[in-house]
Amino acid sequence: MTDSVPDAxxxxxxxxxxxxxxxxxxANAPGTAPGALAVEAIDMTKRFPGVVANDHVSFExxxxxxxxxxxxxxAGKTTLCNLLMGLYRPDEGKLLIGGRAVxxxxxxxxxxxxxxxxxxxxxxxxxxxxxxNVVLGWSTPRRLRFSPRSVEKAVAEAAERFQMPVDPKxxxxxxxxxxxxxxxxxxxLYRGAKILILDEPTTVLTPxxxxxxxxxxxxxxxxxxxxxxxxxxxxxxLAVSNRVTILRQGHSITTVPTAGTDADHLAGLMVGxxxxxxxATKLPDEPGPVVLELAGVSARGDLGTDALKDVTLAVCAGExxxxxxxxxxxxxxxxxxxxxxRATTGGxxxxxxxxxxxxxxxxAIDLGVAYVPEDRMGTGISPNLSIAENLMLKSYRxxxxxxxxxLSTRKANANAKEMIARFDVRAPGPRxxxxxxxxxxxQKVLLARELSSDPRVLVAASPTRxxxxxxxxxxxxxxxxxxxxxxxxxxxxxxxxxxxxxSDRIAVFYNGRVVGIVSAADANRQQIGLMMAGAA
Amino acid sequence: MTRLLHIERRLDTPRWLxxxxxxxxxxxxxxxxxxxxxxxxxxxxxxxxxxxxxxxTADGALTSTFVYATPMLFTGLCAAFAFRMRTWNIGGEGxxxxxxxxxxxTGLVLGNWPRPLLIIAMVxxxxxxxxxxxxxxxxxxxxxxxNEILTSLMLNYVAGFFMYYLIYDSSSYWRDLTTPxxxxxxxxxxxxxxxxxxxxxxxxxxxPMGFVLGVGLAVGLLVLIRxxxxxxxxxxxxxxxxxxxxxxxxxxxxxxxxxxxxGGVAGIxxxxxxxxxxxxxxxxxxxxxxxxxxxxxxxxxxxxxPLAVVLVSLLIGGLTxxxxxxxxxxxxxGLVGTMEGIILFTVLxxxxxxxxxxxxxxxxxxxxxxxxxxxxEASS
Numbered sequence: 023m024t025d026s027v028p029d030a031x032x033x034x035x036x037x038x039x040x041x042x043x044x045x046x047x048x049a050n051a052p053g054t055a056p057g058a059l060a061v062e063a064i065d066m067t068k069r070f071p072g073v074v075a076n077d078h079v080s081f082e083x084x085x086x087x088x089x090x091x092x093x094x095x096x097a098g099k100t101t102l103c104n105l106l107m108g109l110y111r112p113d114e115g116k117l118l119i120g121g122r123a124v125x126x127x128x129x130x131x132x133x134x135x136x137x138x139x140x141x142x143x144x145x146x147x148x149x150x151x152x153x154x155n156v157v158l159g160w161s162t163p164r165r166l167r168f169s170p171r172s173v174e175k176a177v178a179e180a181a182e183r184f185q186m187p188v189d190p191k192x193x194x195x196x197x198x199x200x201x202x203x204x205x206x207x208x209x210x211l212y213r214g215a216k217i218l219i220l221d222e223p224t225t226v227l228t229p230x231x232x233x234x235x236x237x238x239x240x241x242x243x244x245x246x247x248x249x250x251x252x253x254x255x256x257x258x259x260l261a262v263s264n265r266v267t268i269l270r271q272g273h274s275i276t277t278v279p280t281a282g283t284d285a286d287h288l289a290g291l292m293v294g295x296x297x298x299x300x301x302a303t304k305l306p307d308e309p310g311p312v313v314l315e316l317a318g319v320s321a322r323g324d325l326g327t328d329a330l331k332d333v334t335l336a337v338c339a340g341e342x343x344x345x346x347x348x349x350x351x352x353x354x355x356x357x358x359x360x361x362x363x364r365a366t367t368g369g370x371x372x373x374x375x376x377x378x379x380x381x382x383x384x385x386a387i388d389l390g391v392a393y394v395p396e397d398r399m400g401t402g403i404s405p406n407l408s409i410a411e412n413l414m415l416k417s418y419r420x421x422x423x424x425x426x427x428x429l430s431t432r433k434a435n436a437n438a439k440e441m442i443a444r445f446d447v448r449a450p451g452p453r454x455x456x457x458x459x460x461x462x463x464x465q466k467v468l469l470a471r472e473l474s475s476d477p478r479v480l481v482a483a484s485p486t487r488x489x490x491x492x493x494x495x496x497x498x499x500x501x502x503x504x505x506x507x508x509x510x511x512x513x514x515x516x517x518x519x520x521x522x523x524x525s526d527r528i529a530v531f532y533n534g535r536v537v538g539i540v541s542a543a544d545a546n547r548q549q550i551g552l553m554m555a556g557a558a
Numbered sequence: 559m560t561r562l563l564h565i566e567r568r569l570d571t572p573r574w575l576x577x578x579x580x581x582x583x584x585x586x587x588x589x590x591x592x593x594x595x596x597x598x599x600x601x602x603x604x605x606x607x608x609x610x611x612x613x614x615t616a617d618g619a620l621t622s623t624f625v626y627a628t629p630m631l632f633t634g635l636c637a638a639f640a641f642r643m644r645t646w647n648i649g650g651e652g653x654x655x656x657x658x659x660x661x662x663x664t665g666l667v668l669g670n671w672p673r674p675l676l677i678i679a680m681v682x683x684x685x686x687x688x689x690x691x692x693x694x695x696x697x698x699x700x701x702x703x704x705n706e707i708l709t710s711l712m713l714n715y716v717a718g719f720f721m722y723y724l725i726y727d728s729s730s731y732w733r734d735l736t737t738p739x740x741x742x743x744x745x746x747x748x749x750x751x752x753x754x755x756x757x758x759x760x761x762x763x764x765x766p767m768g769f770v771l772g773v774g775l776a777v778g779l780l781v782l783i784r785x786x787x788x789x790x791x792x793x794x795x796x797x798x799x800x801x802x803x804x805x806x807x808x809x810x811x812x813x814x815x816x817x818x819x820x821g822g823v824a825g826i827x828x829x830x831x832x833x834x835x836x837x838x839x840x841x842x843x844x845x846x847x848x849x850x851x852x853x854x855x856x857x858x859x860x861x862x863x864p865l866a867v868v869l870v871s872l873l874i875g876g877l878t879x880x881x882x883x884x885x886x887x888x889x890x891x892g893l894v895g896t897m898e899g900i901i902l903f904t905v906l907x908x909x910x911x912x913x914x915x916x917x918x919x920x921x922x923x924x925x926x927x928x929x930x931x932x933x934x935e936a937s938s
Contacts, residue, residue, distance in 0.1 A: 363804060384806030395804065404794045404801040411790070415805040418790050428785045 058121070060085045060217055060248040061106070061137075065115035068101050075101035078115065079274040081267040083217075088239055088249045090259040090280070092292055093269030094462070094490030099252050102269070103219050106250075107139050108132040119217070136216030140206045140223060146194045153177040153190035156209045180212045185241060200231030207238065217248045222488075224258055228348060236262045254292070254490045256285040268292055293492045309526065310339030313510035314360065314391075314479045318369035321359050329355040331534040332369065337479070337510040342501065344525030344542070345514040347554050352534035353514040354396060357483045360512065361393040362386035374478055387416055392477035394468055396484045396514070398461070402468045405457035409449055410438035412456045413471050441470040446496070462493025469500055480504055483514040498524060518547060530554055575912050583908035584873075587901040594896065600889070612883030613876035619883070621764045625835060627875025629654065631772035632827030633853025634860060634867040639779055640820035641862050643796040647817055649695060649710030650824040651850025652717030653688035655841075657828025659721055660687025662732060662746065662839040665753035665832060673752050680753060681771070681829050688825015689818040691717060696817030700810040706817070714850065721841040732839050746839035755833035768830030772871075775823060776864040783864070792816060824850065852878075855898065859905050874898065 061083045068076040076098045083089035093099050104110045106117065108126030116123050119135050126132045129139075146155050153174040177190040186208045188201055197205070203223060210218055220239070224232040239249050239262055253259050259266055260280060268275040268291045275291055314337040323329030330352045337343045345353050358364035360371060365381030372378060373389040386393075395401040403412050414423045414434050423433050438452030445466045449459055456464060465485070472480065482501060486494040501524060505511045515521050521528055522542060529539045530553040537553050592602035613623045633650040640647035647653075664683030668676055695709035724730040726744045734740040734747045757764040783789040795802040795812055803809050827849060832839065856874055860866035881894030 361804075383803060384808070387806045393804070397800075400798070401800045401804045404797045406797045407793060411793070414790075415794065415801070418787055419806070424787075428781075429787060429790055431785075 058085055059083070059118070060087075060120060061089075061250070062118035062121075063102070063106070063115070064118070066102065066105055066112045066117065067114035068105055068110055069113050074272050076105065076112075077272040079269065079272070080115075081274055081277055083248050083250060083265075085216075085248055086243050086246050087265065088243045088251055088263045090251045090253060090263035090266040091269060092253060092256075092259050092266050092288060094254060094292055094492060097269040097292075097490075098272040099269055100221065101272075103139060103221060103250075103252065106132065106137060106219060108137075133213065136214060137219065138210035138213065138215040138217070139219040139221065140203065140210065142222045144199075144202050144206050146202055146205060148193070148195040150194060151190065152188055152192050152194065152197075152205050152208075155194060155205060156180070156190075156212050160213055177208070177212065181208055184208060184211045186211070186238065198231070200227050200234065203227065203231075203235065204238075211242075215247065217250065218242065219250045219252065221252045222254075223251070224253070224255065232258070256288050256491070259288065260285060289491050292490070309341045310508060312336045313339050313374055314512065315372045316360070316369065317371075319359060319366050319371060320368040321355050321364055321366045323352075323355055328367075329534050330359065330366075333534075333536055334369075335512075335529060335536060335539075337512050339478075339508045339510050340505055341526045342505045342511040342513055342524050344521040344528045345512065345531060346518060346521045346528055346550055347516070347531035349516055351531045351554075353531055354483065355534075356531070357393070357395070357481050357512075357514055360386070360479070360481050361391055361395075387475075390476070390478035392472035392475060392480045394465075394472055394480070394482040394485050396487070398464055398468060398488075399457070403456050403464060406455060408438075408453045409442065409447070409456050409459075409467055410434040410452035412467055413438050413441055413452075413474075416471060416475055441467070441474065445470040445500075462489045462496075465489060465493060465497060469497065473500070473504060477509055480509050480511045481514075482511065484516065485513065486515075486517070486520060518550065521550075522547070579908040579912040580905055583904040584901060586908075587897070587904040590900050590904070591897045594893075594900075598893070605884070605889075608884060609877075609880035613880040616883075617762060619879065621762070623872065623876045623879045624764075624766055624769055625875075626878045627871045628766050628768040628772060628830055628834060629827045629847070629849035630852050630856050630875055631769060631776070631868060631871040632830065633824050633850050634856030634871050635772065635776055635779060635853075635864055636820045636824035636827070636850075637854045637857035638860060638862040638864055638867050639783070639823065640816055641857060642783060643792045643812070643816050645699070645796075645813060645816055645820075646707045647692060647695070647710050647820045648707050648854065649692060649713050649821065649850070650827075650853045651848065652710070652714035653691045653821040653824035654827045654831070654850045655714075655717040655721045655844055656691040657684035657688040657825030658831050658836075658839055658844060659724065659732070659828070660684045660825065661829035661832045662749065665749040666731070666747055669750040669752060671752070676752055677755055677767075677833060680755075680833050681826055684825040684827075684829025684832070685822040686825065688828065689822040692817045692821020692824070693814065696814045696821075699817075700813040718841070718845050721839065721844070725839060725841050748838045749832065753833060754837060755830070757834070766830070766834040768826075768834040771826065771830070773868055775826070776868050779819075779823075780864040824853070827853075855902055859902060861909065877901075 059082050061081075063082070064080050065078040066076050066080070067074065067078055079098065079102055081089070081091070091099050091102065101110065105112050108129045108131050111125075111127070117126075118124070119137070124131075124135055126135070132138075147158065150158070151170075151174075153170065153176075156177045157173050174190040180186075181188050181190065186204050188197075188204050188208060194202060194205065207218070207220075223235060227235060236258075239251065243249055243264075251259070251263055260283075263280045265277055265279050266283070266288065267277040268288065270292060278288075278291075314335075316333055316335040319330055319333045320328065321330040333352075333356065335343070345356065347353055355364055359366050359380070360378075362378065362381060362383040362385060370377055371380075373386075373391060376389060378389060378391075379385045399405060404415065410431075411434065414429075414437065417423055417437075418429060423429055423437070425433065435452045441447070442449060442452065447459070447463050447466045447470070449463060456467060459467070469485075480501075485501065486497050489497065498520065501511060501513060505526075513521075513524060522545075525542045527539055527541050528545055528550060530537050530550060532554060540549070588606070592606075595602040595605050612619055614620055633654060636650040636653065637647065661680045661684035664679045665676065668679050671679065691713065692710070694713060695704075695706045698704040698709050699706040724732045725746050729735060732746050734745050755767040757766050758770070759765075783792060791802065791807045791812055794805065794807060795809060799809060802812070828844075831844060836843065852874060856867055856870045859874075860870040877894060877898060881891070881897075884894070885891055
């Protein structure tokens with residue numbers, strides 16, 4: 023149950039009925055924030071041992087508004103959502119829903135108040151149908167009997183009403199990630215969501231799916247719902263929101279109307295200093311000799327299908343070859359065959375003229391192939407080991423980390439301290455468990471380790487995915503510098519901006535094949551886009 | 559309003575707590591068992607006194623505590639070592655049997671070798687047999703991805719039947735067929751006195767050579783785990799097999815070698831049973847003792863720390879010894895097992911106290927996964 027807290031002595035107690043007090047900000051931005059205030063968070067504070075995750079965070083969102091919460095990783099966005107959702111209880115501050123102060127004890131309370139959240143990692147039961155997932159855990163007190171058909175009918179009606187086309191009989195595992203997300207949103211709407219929180223909703227989506235999502239978000243807002251959109255991607259925030267509240271290091275910095283701002287301004291507010299979004303552009307150099315060479319390489323995917331078909335590529339020293347393509351067209355398999363994590367079924371790969379044995383990660387490492395994998399947490403690091411131990415994950419076999427036959431903790435820590443300083447890793451110290459770091463800092467540790475081995479080839483798969491603006495810029499700069507020092511860099515990315523910003527040449531993958539390799543200077547987006555879609 | 563348990567992961571466990579928690583857990587177990595004793599009509603204080611005397615102070619008591627502790631030390635190390643890498647070798651029992659078979663064969667075949675050489679040969683023979691036996695589930699796990707818990711467990715029965723077959727159902731090399739009595743009541747060949755392992759005798763107390771060997775192994779394994787490349791690879795593998803593969807660790811070989819070492823240690827338990835104590839392959843005795851399974855309990859209580867295994871094996875060995883001493887019409891066998899169970903329960907429960915902070919909160923909200931987030935936004 024939601025408790026209404028009588029707040030007689032407090033002048034901030036909003037009137038229960040009647041028009042909400044006009045916000046200063048919405049007065050500044052006519053046309054935005056049309057309705058009454060739906061959510062008001064006032065001085066919300068949440069402390070954890072050693073950190074203040076939210077320090078007097080305030081924001082407000084009106085009915086019919088899309089309100090973005092923008093901040094870097096670790097800025098306190100997720101904590102704020104958990105406070106709104108009743109997963110955490112604030113240590114200080116209060117929350118007003120529709121003008122009434124509320125105190126949530128569990129997500130159930132929040133849901134009863136009409137607040138629903140769509141998590142970044144969707145929470146659906148894969149073996150069940152869409153309809154079953156929509157009603158799962160949502161008790162309708164009148165009915166004891168569970169009738170699949172009537173539920174499917176009700177869900178189909180809801181899908182139509184909310185313009186969320188999805189087959190209620192389909193099982194979740196059969197759906198694409200975009201469709202699954204639609205199911206999550208439908209689930210919330212079906213249960214009467216008035217305020218919907220979307221946590222980094224586009225992370226798992228293709229650009230087309232993201233566009234569809236944005237149009238759904240606008241529809242929901244037009245229907246009078248409040249959408250709280252959490253992101254660290256500036257273009258999305260600019261595209262979809264009415265107002266933006268910026269969070270930085272647990273503080274709410276300011277709220278600005280989206281109409282009166284731009285990406286540079288928001289990025290500056292987010293990281294706390296002016297950033298130039300063009301900083302990492304690489305100067306074209308004369309490419310060196312070919313270092314990495316693939317000749318007619320084929321490989322199977324996880325499901326046994328042919329994921330790479332007769333791929334021939336070459337990357338020169340000092341060059342960044344960007345691999346563009348829609349996810350799932352063989353890019354991951356490409357990265358894995360070069361780094362030895364996946365066996366080839368044909369063709370050959372050579373590094374500096376030496377043939378690489380297939381399916382042998384250690385041989386690849388010894389030949390100087392460094393790898394920043396897409397799956398950072400699962401593959402790139404050992405989460406429950408310390409920063410120092412993760413930094414020696416590839417060098418522990420050599421002599422640098424030993425004194426005699428024994429591994430030297432002293433040397434490992436000294437190395438870690440140096441790396442932490444050189445790569446600007448924000449961490450308490452070398453002994454900190456790496457899983458306690460934010461995504462950007464984990465990526466810095468990974469880069470530090472991979473680059474400290476003096477590689478000849480660097481394979482970087484989606485190196486900035488999920489990173490905030492500051493860390494993204496940093497990683498891109500590091501990649502550009504690495505190439506300048508004569509390393510052959512192969513960068514897989516789904517982000518065309520990134521591809522264009524960094525690459526010397528661009529190879530486009532479609533259906534496991536290289537459909538074209540173009541020089542970045544001559545390429546244009548439309549051409550690359552058509553190739554990615556298999557149309558060129 | 560209701561109050562709910564709130565569980566929160568500790569950022570770091572203070573040093574004193576690491577020691578205080580297990581001690582308090584054992585004390586708590588003693589109190590619970592005391593209540594149980596009182597409820598069954600025994601005086602807890604005098605029972606504890608009897609137990610102490612039966613396992614430590616009485617004549618020869620300490621020696622027999624060590625007799626029970628020795629095999630548990632090896633099988634405890636066997637489990638603790640493999641479990642460190644999250645390789646669940648439940649096959650210590652069978653590996654011990656095979657070790658006993660191997661060591662007795664070596665002892666019988668090389669009976670006239672000089673004593674030191676023969677003893678070394680027996681240790682090696684037992685270790686090799688245990689290793690080979692552990693290699694079966696290891697190969698299956700590494701190359702066919704079968705679950706090693708099931709295969710290693712099932713192989714315990716196979717090893718048991720094999721050992722039984724050698725003595726009871728065949729005219730094998732191990733069986734004594736020389737005397738008419740031995741054919742009616744099947745028994746194994748007794749090893750030559752040369753093959754008896756020397757103990758260290760201080761007054762009435764004899765420290766078995768096996769125990770000394772076990773302590774040496776414990777130290778060796780601890781060093782291996784803590785400060786070598788091999789141990790580092792084990793830690794990475796145990797935490798994230800994918801990261802291990804990515805960093806160039808030969809994961810299949812690693813599983814094979816860790817299982818082999820683990821099985822070899824259990825095999826030496828078999829050697830010690832032959833060389834230190836039995837001097838004859840006795841399938842029934844080994845099977846009844848179930849040292850292999852007890853080893854898993856020992857490893858769990860020691861939190862997989864090899865040095866702690868030494869202490870825990872003495873504790874459980876002492877309890878077992880006291881149990882046998884107290885056993886009788888007024889003291890049922892089951893009571894000792896119950897006590898071991900309660901200790902296991904409190905110690906492992908106490909471990910949660912050491913790792914997590916538990917408190918009552920005013921209807922706090924602790925859905926799975928959220929409280930352990932620590933406020934760092936790892937996934938955002």
